[in-house]
Amino acid sequence: MQVVLDYLKQNQARFVAELCELIRFPSISAQPQYKRDLVACAGWIVKHCRQIGLEATLRPTAGNPIVVAKTPRAKNSRKPHYVVYGHYDVQPPEPLDLWKTPPFEPRIEGRNLFARGSTDNKGQFFAHLKAAEAYLKTGTPLPCNLTFVIEGEEEVGSESLSAFLKKNCRELDCEAIVISDTGMPSPKHPALGYSLRGIMAFEISLQGPARDLHSGGFGGAVDNPAMALSQLLGSLRDKSGRITIPGFYDGVKPLSAYERKEYARLPGTDATLQKMTGVRKLFGERGFTSSERRSARPTFEINGLTSGYQGEGSKTIIPSWARAKITCRLVPDQKPEHVRKIVLAHLKKICPPTMRLEIEAGHGAEAYFVSPTGKQAQAALRALEQAFGHKPIVTREGGSIPIVNQFKKILGADSLLLGLGLPDDSAHSPNEKFSLDCFENGQRMSALLWQELVR
Amino acid sequence: MQVVLDYLKQNQARFVAELCELIRFPSISAQPQYKRDLVACAGWIVKHCRQIGLEATLRPTAGNPIVVAKTPRAKNSRKPHYVVYGHYDVQPPEPLDLWKTPPFEPRIEGRNLFARGSTDNKGQFFAHLKAAEAYLKTGTPLPCNLTFVIEGEEEVGSESLSAFLKKNCRELDCEAIVISDTGMPSPKHPALGYSLRGIMAFEISLQGPARDLHSGGFGGAVDNPAMALSQLLGSLRDKSGRITIPGFYDGVKPLSAYERKEYARLPGTDATLQKMTGVRKLFGERGFTSSERRSARPTFEINGLTSGYQGEGSKTIIPSWARAKITCRLVPDQKPEHVRKIVLAHLKKICPPTMRLEIEAGHGAEAYFVSPTGKQAQAALRALEQAFGHKPIVTREGGSIPIVNQFKKILGADSLLLGLGLPDDSAHSPNEKFSLDCFENGQRMSALLWQELVR
Numbered sequence: 031m032q033v034v035l036d037y038l039k040q041n042q043a044r045f046v047a048e049l050c051e052l053i054r055f056p057s058i059s060a061q062p063q064y065k066r067d068l069v070a071c072a073g074w075i076v077k078h079c080r081q082i083g084l085e086a087t088l089r090p091t092a093g094n095p096i097v098v099a100k101t102p103r104a105k106n107s108r109k110p111h112y113v114v115y116g117h118y119d120v121q122p123p124e125p126l127d128l129w130k131t132p133p134f135e136p137r138i139e140g141r142n143l144f145a146r147g148s149t150d151n152k153g154q155f156f157a158h159l160k161a162a163e164a165y166l167k168t169g170t171p172l173p174c175n176l177t178f179v180i181e182g183e184e185e186v187g188s189e190s191l192s193a194f195l196k197k198n199c200r201e202l203d204c205e206a207i208v209i210s211d212t213g214m215p216s217p218k219h220p221a222l223g224y225s226l227r228g229i230m231a232f233e234i235s236l237q238g239p240a241r242d243l244h245s246g247g248f249g250g251a252v253d254n255p256a257m258a259l260s261q262l263l264g265s266l267r268d269k270s271g272r273i274t275i276p277g278f279y280d281g282v283k284p285l286s287a288y289e290r291k292e293y294a295r296l297p298g299t300d301a302t303l304q305k306m307t308g309v310r311k312l313f314g315e316r317g318f319t320s321s322e323r324r325s326a327r328p329t330f331e332i333n334g335l336t337s338g339y340q341g342e343g344s345k346t347i348i349p350s351w352a353r354a355k356i357t358c359r360l361v362p363d364q365k366p367e368h369v370r371k372i373v374l375a376h377l378k379k380i381c382p383p384t385m386r387l388e389i390e391a392g393h394g395a396e397a398y399f400v401s402p403t404g405k406q407a408q409a410a411l412r413a414l415e416q417a418f419g420h421k422p423i424v425t426r427e428g429g430s431i432p433i434v435n436q437f438k439k440i441l442g443a444d445s446l447l448l449g450l451g452l453p454d455d456s457a458h459s460p461n462e463k464f465s466l467d468c469f470e471n472g473q474r475m476s477a478l479l480w481q482e483l484v485r
Numbered sequence: 486m487q488v489v490l491d492y493l494k495q496n497q498a499r500f501v502a503e504l505c506e507l508i509r510f511p512s513i514s515a516q517p518q519y520k521r522d523l524v525a526c527a528g529w530i531v532k533h534c535r536q537i538g539l540e541a542t543l544r545p546t547a548g549n550p551i552v553v554a555k556t557p558r559a560k561n562s563r564k565p566h567y568v569v570y571g572h573y574d575v576q577p578p579e580p581l582d583l584w585k586t587p588p589f590e591p592r593i594e595g596r597n598l599f600a601r602g603s604t605d606n607k608g609q610f611f612a613h614l615k616a617a618e619a620y621l622k623t624g625t626p627l628p629c630n631l632t633f634v635i636e637g638e639e640e641v642g643s644e645s646l647s648a649f650l651k652k653n654c655r656e657l658d659c660e661a662i663v664i665s666d667t668g669m670p671s672p673k674h675p676a677l678g679y680s681l682r683g684i685m686a687f688e689i690s691l692q693g694p695a696r697d698l699h700s701g702g703f704g705g706a707v708d709n710p711a712m713a714l715s716q717l718l719g720s721l722r723d724k725s726g727r728i729t730i731p732g733f734y735d736g737v738k739p740l741s742a743y744e745r746k747e748y749a750r751l752p753g754t755d756a757t758l759q760k761m762t763g764v765r766k767l768f769g770e771r772g773f774t775s776s777e778r779r780s781a782r783p784t785f786e787i788n789g790l791t792s793g794y795q796g797e798g799s800k801t802i803i804p805s806w807a808r809a810k811i812t813c814r815l816v817p818d819q820k821p822e823h824v825r826k827i828v829l830a831h832l833k834k835i836c837p838p839t840m841r842l843e844i845e846a847g848h849g850a851e852a853y854f855v856s857p858t859g860k861q862a863q864a865a866l867r868a869l870e871q872a873f874g875h876k877p878i879v880t881r882e883g884g885s886i887p888i889v890n891q892f893k894k895i896l897g898a899d900s901l902l903l904g905l906g907l908p909d910d911s912a913h914s915p916n917e918k919f920s921l922d923c924f925e926n927g928q929r930m931s932a933l934l935w936q937e938l939v940r
Binding site for chain 2: 231233239244247248249252253256257259261265266309320321324327331333334335340343345346348349357382384429430
């Protein structure tokens with residue numbers, strides 16, 4: 031095993047240069063004019079995988095092609111099989127004027143590599159490729175079979191991936207998916223993500239008068255939809271920060287003592303969070319810390335409000351309607367369809383008789399949870415500790431990663447979320463960067479992980 | 486007196502033709518390209534006034550000129566002096582495609598004259614001019630001196646009028662102002678308006694995080710400005726429709742038994758109002774009828790709501806801020822500055838500690854009230870009854886007419902609101918019309934009014 035780690039150590043400069051080459055492709059999936067760059071980027075990865083000893087193919091989809099690269103299999107190999115997931119597409123770099131240097135011209139400053147796609151996700155999946163290379167190039171037998179699945183539509187919804195997984199579910203049947211596409215709380219806190227929040231989106235509108243009415247002529251005798259909506263929405267959260275919809279917390283898995291202890295180990299204080307967000311005062315559900323609230327508790331969030339006149343000055347009207355965009359973040363084991371049902375039933379029940387309630391359903395996704403004390407999780411934690419030299423932490427993510435649900439649903443496999451990003455990496459923002467320490471430690475973690483998983 | 490009324494009867498056809506001539510001027514004050522049409526229109530009125538025997542001049546202002554036309558005064562006349570107010574400017578006719586015939590080409594259909602400006606306000610003030618003509622052309626002595634003040638900026642805020650009134654307050658010193666620029670509830674309900682609501686406008690915004698936050702990463706630990714605003718606004722009205730701001734009803738003059746009896750005589754039922762507005766159910770302050778709520782009670786109206794994402798689909802953010810545009814309709818004897826003070830103090834008091842409250846003050850105007858049982862009002866009611874052949878009604882208007890406050894403040898005189906418009910006249914809308922019956926009855930009412938006022 032030492033030879034693998036030595037190989038990694040000795041080849042860092044070349045690895046960084048290769049990563050820079052990969053980053054130079056403006057593989058922006060959201061903008062159709064970059065279609066050829068996406069294909070070129072995928073082609074480069076296939077070629078590179080072959081150079082390092084993987085059996086790689088470019089798989090066409092209805093959208094952007096998917097790179098599939100496998101470690102060579104011995105005949106009738108009974109080694110356990112793991113899938114490593116990544117994506118070669120990146121976010122648009124706009125606004126360009128906020129970049130210190132051009133987004134697709136990698137710039138190294140100290141131990142950071144600045145470029146669009148550096149942390150999200152090229153640098154992160156490339157670390158896993160380099161770990162495989164170390165095994166293959168040193169002739170060290172890999173204790174498991176690996177299949178890399180690198181897609182090109184993650185930033186636009188991974189639409190082609192589902193069909194691809196369904197079509198190739200036998201080929202991709204595996205013990206677990208390894209994904210480095212999230213973050214770690216600090217360089218001293220390597221992390222294993224074991225839970226993601228789900229989501230349930232909808233839009234409601236209250237329709238009052240058939241058209242905007244003159245507030246002088248009618249005001250007082252007709253209910254105001256903006257007021258009715260305010261009262262309706264305002265009633266849904268109490269003073270202790272709890273959502274008042276009956277049944278909203280049905281199925282919410284309570285935090286275990288172990289989880290709360292891990293939460294308490296997280297770096298960053300409420301003061302940090304307050305400064306970061308710029309709020310006057312933090313607020314959340316009584317009985318939970320800010321970190322717990324951000325990832326282990328469900329939310330009812332108004333994302334947008336629209337009613338009446340929004341221009342300069344004033345317009346003396348009773349608006350005809352008022353609308354709110356809402357997303358609920360869900361946690362294990364809430365079911366999106368159940369939450370949708372009880373939320374909408376409650377809204378219908380409390381809608382005042384003066385208003386017509388219209389509801390437009392949006393997308394929904396279940397929360398994700400895999401035990402942080404399970405065998406695979408423990409293996410990942412050992413690998414993290416050895417690679418980073420710090421005791422790792424297990425974390426719940428507050429956001430959602432839809433592909434994790436896809437993997438679970440279609441392949442029946444759990445995901446190990448081994449994010450290598452740092453909180454200041456500016457993913458999706460100007461001056462995105464990736465820490466070269468995280469890159470190197472990530473390669474080591476990957477190399478060690480395959481050993482730990484079969485232990 | 487009969488000779489005056491006969492003259493009016495005999496000349497209706499010519500009067501309508503003259504009114505059509507006046508209406509053909511596209512005297513749109515809101516659109517600068519019509520500046521010359523406004524001046525031409527004012528010039529036509531001056532010329533016409535002179536033809537009918539008035540002493541008329543065009544008075545320049547910083548904006549559009551004001552027509553001032555006087556009945557000839559006997560030397561050392563001690564007759565009481567009344568001012569008749571009107572405006573020759575009109576609303577823009579847009580949207581043009583909704584007009585059945587071009588807005589400035591008068592069309593007569595049955596007993597209605599369709600055109601922009603027909604009811605608002607050319608037809609209405611022209612009725613008063615024709616009454617004066619009848620006196621002058623028949624050599625009948627007028628029992629009072631009249632001064633017509635016809636301005637050209639009513640639809641854009643009457644800015645030049647205040648300065649004009651201040652500069653000429655001695656010349657315009659009078660017993661009362663007569664204004665036909667409102668409406669009557671039905672052809673069988675000639676009306677004297679004796680009260681107007683005032684207004685107090687402002688805008689509030691709640692500022693939460695310094696920028697929109699990812700609802701996955703932060704949701705639960707940070708208060709949502711759209712929710713905070715909903716709760717804040719929603720708390721301001723109780724289930725019985727009363728505004729909960731302490732002191733909000735300070736000074737509200739209770740309705741007298743006479744007033745409530747007059748309200749009960751108004752045509753139109755709640756069913757009519759519901760149909761007209763298209764609401765599912767009417768709503769308002771307990772203890773008052775819809776008609777009373779619309780004009781005799783103060784309101785707290787949200788005119789607009791803005792927060793977060795308002796485009797297609799969903800965006801998973803905690804909005805940085807939420808904003809509401811608000812106008813309160815005020816009634817006699819609420820004071821706008823007092824209401825502003827207590828409303829803003831209450832908002833500051835209930836603003837949650839998680840939010841920064843910002844308040845932007847808007848315009849304010851006092852409500853207007855003149856006793857409907859006073860001497861002048863009784864004279865007007867007698868004139869209305871004789872002219873229309875129906876028992877008139879006294880009404881409170883729900884809206885505000887800022888010039889009435891100006892007249893009171895600068896000239897110290899009350900206004901007699903003798904509206905000749907009907908509810909289906911579509912003032913400010915496509916296919917505006919004026920009833921030729923109202924035109925004719927209005928002329929008679931004006932002629933009789935001068936007799937009744939001196940009785």
